[in-house]
Amino acid sequence: MKFATKVIHAGIEPDPSTGAIMTPIFQTSTYVQAAPGDHKGYEYARTQNPTRSVLEKNLAALENGTDALCFASGLAAMDAVIKLLQSGDEILSCNDLYGGSYRQIVRVYGKFGIESRFVDMSNPKAFAKQISKKTKLIWIETPTNPMLGIVDIAAICEIAQSKGILTCVDNTFASPYLQNPLDLGADLVLHSATKYIGGHSDVVHGCVITKNADLATQLRFLQNASGAVPGPQDCFLILRGIKTLHLRVKAACENAVKIAEFLAAHPKVDKVYYPGFKDHPNHKIAKKQMRMFGAMLSFDLKGGSVADATTVLSNTHLFSLAESLGGVESLIGHPASMTHASIPRESRLAVGLTDSLIRLSVGIEDVDDLIEDLRQAIERVA
Numbered sequence: 203m204k205f206a207t208k209v210i211h212a213g214i215e216p217d218p219s220t221g222a223i224m225t226p227i228f229q230t231s232t233y234v235q236a237a238p239g240d241h242k243g244y245e246y247a248r249t250q251n252p253t254r255s256v257l258e259k260n261l262a263a264l265e266n267g268t269d270a271l272c273f274a275s276g277l278a279a280m281d282a283v284i285k286l287l288q289s290g291d292e293i294l295s296c297n298d299l300y301g302g303s304y305r306q307i308v309r310v311y312g313k314f315g316i317e318s319r320f321v322d323m324s325n326p327k328a329f330a331k332q333i334s335k336k337t338k339l340i341w342i343e344t345p346t347n348p349m350l351g352i353v354d355i356a357a358i359c360e361i362a363q364s365k366g367i368l369t370c371v372d373n374t375f376a377s378p379y380l381q382n383p384l385d386l387g388a389d390l391v392l393h394s395a396t397k398y399i400g401g402h403s404d405v406v407h408g409c410v411i412t413k414n415a416d417l418a419t420q421l422r423f424l425q426n427a428s429g430a431v432p433g434p435q436d437c438f439l440i441l442r443g444i445k446t447l448h449l450r451v452k453a454a455c456e457n458a459v460k461i462a463e464f465l466a467a468h469p470k471v472d473k474v475y476y477p478g479f480k481d482h483p484n485h486k487i488a489k490k491q492m493r494m495f496g497a498m499l500s501f502d503l504k505g506g507s508v509a510d511a512t513t514v515l516s517n518t519h520l521f522s523l524a525e526s527l528g529g530v531e532s533l534i535g536h537p538a539s540m541t542h543a544s545i546p547r548e549s550r551l552a553v554g555l556t557d558s559l560i561r562l563s564v565g566i567e568d569v570d571d572l573i574e575d576l577r578q579a580i581e582r583v584a
């Protein structure tokens with residue numbers, strides 16, 4: 203089945219009791235048994251819910267996995283992945299990642315003896331030297347957030363596999379339409395489905411997908427034992443969002459190319475971070491592992507003044523100033539004070555995340571209107 207068919211059909215059957223074409227919202231906490239242990243595969247809704255099961259089958263298909271596990275948020279999904287480790291184990295993560303992921307690794311799991319280091323993954327050979335005997339999980343985010351760096355998933359996973367180290371790719375920025383890490387050798391792929399997968403900024407949700415039966419069993423145990431499961435209504439909204447995933451992401455990527463080109467040519471704009479540019483340091487890898495270059499980009503104004511950045515951030519009308527990304531509507535954000543405020547300033551500056559950096563999540567509005575919106579906001583800068 204090709205991608206556009208999978209989003210509509212994979213794992214989805216008409217409801218057997220009514221023929222309803224849309225998966226019903228099974229808003230129930232428990233299921234009646236005919237006799238003790240004699241049930242229809244559903245006992246208690248933390249453990250199993252039919253709406254969630256359909257969504258899990260669909261998500262597994264989108265990432266070419268065998269099993270998907272849904273969680274109440276992207277960070278709840280990450281929490282389950284880290285619980286695969288033991289105290290004393292080390293997570294080796296890329297050094298440019300979602301602020302909340304950094305916070306969970308350092309401030310939640312640091313307390314329980316999970317060690318961590320954040321390193322540059324842009325060059326796999328240099329990265330290989332960073333692996334220690336304690337390294338048990340390699341955490342990859344690509345494109346990275348918010349600097350839009352590209353990590354060579356296949357190269358890093360090959361190194362990890364040769365040393366028996368688990369790999370997890372946070373694929374939120376790309377979405378399953380653009381990039382499928384399991385095909386490139388990753389053990390686990392994670393999404394904040396709050397973003398592109400849901401796509402309508404109306405639900406918080408997360409998932410992990412694998413094709414390794416043993417990891418699936420361990421994660422299934424953790425999903426039930428820790429209990430951060432999504433409600434059926436949220437699963438329904440994600441299923442509904444997925445049906446247009448390919449159309450939305452394609453349209454947003456097409457808009458992003460034009461916006462990146464507009465910004466790069468603007469006299470008041472200094473750097474534009476966008477993996478679709480030929481002079482992006484890992485453009486060739488992006489081209490190899492992604493279907494299109496994504497709809498996220500960041501830029502800095504000439505002079506790098508925070509006041510100038512604030513002028514732009516406060517004066518767009520179609521680009522709404524808000525956290526998050528991946529919805530149909532365009533968003534503008536200030537990573538230093540918003541999504542990445544939980545990362546120490548020195549660490550931010552070390553990867554180029556200046557106090558004046560502006561991040562865009564390009565939506566699917568008319569691109570001429572989006573460009574005009576940015577033009578008038580940038581023109582207000584003295």
Ligand SMILES: *Cc1c(COP(=O)(O)O)cnc(C)c1O
Binds near residue numbers: 394395397
């Ligand atoms: C938003 C986000 C997360 C966290 O997901 P939530 O659904 O907000 O918990 C993780 N990784 C990336 C890249 C994100 O953008």
